[in-house]
Amino acid sequence: MLSLQSLLPLRRGLNAITTGWQNLIARMRDPYRPELHYMRGPGPKWRAKHPVHAASAG
Template sequence: MLIASLSLLRQPLNFVATKWLTLVRVAGDPYRPELHYMRGPGPKWRAKVRPAG
């Protein structure tokens, strides 16, 4: 009886454990692409490319 009830709990517990590990992995990821977003060429590029005048 006890073994049957443990096997019934195994699948939901595996599901919860998998979701928990995914959440921890995503929340702990330090990479934030919005911090590295580039908006285009800056003033040094414009000064070098544009002709003087």
């Protein structure tokens, strides 16, 4: 007959595997995609503070 103490390592291993799968699924379902939110350059407030002077064509 198996004792409770002999099943503890098996149970810990299964818990680790289950937790790993749950974390993987949670990361795959996360709707946040940082590559869609990166800065694309200065905004209108920066442009208002730093007026661009026309470069002389020459």
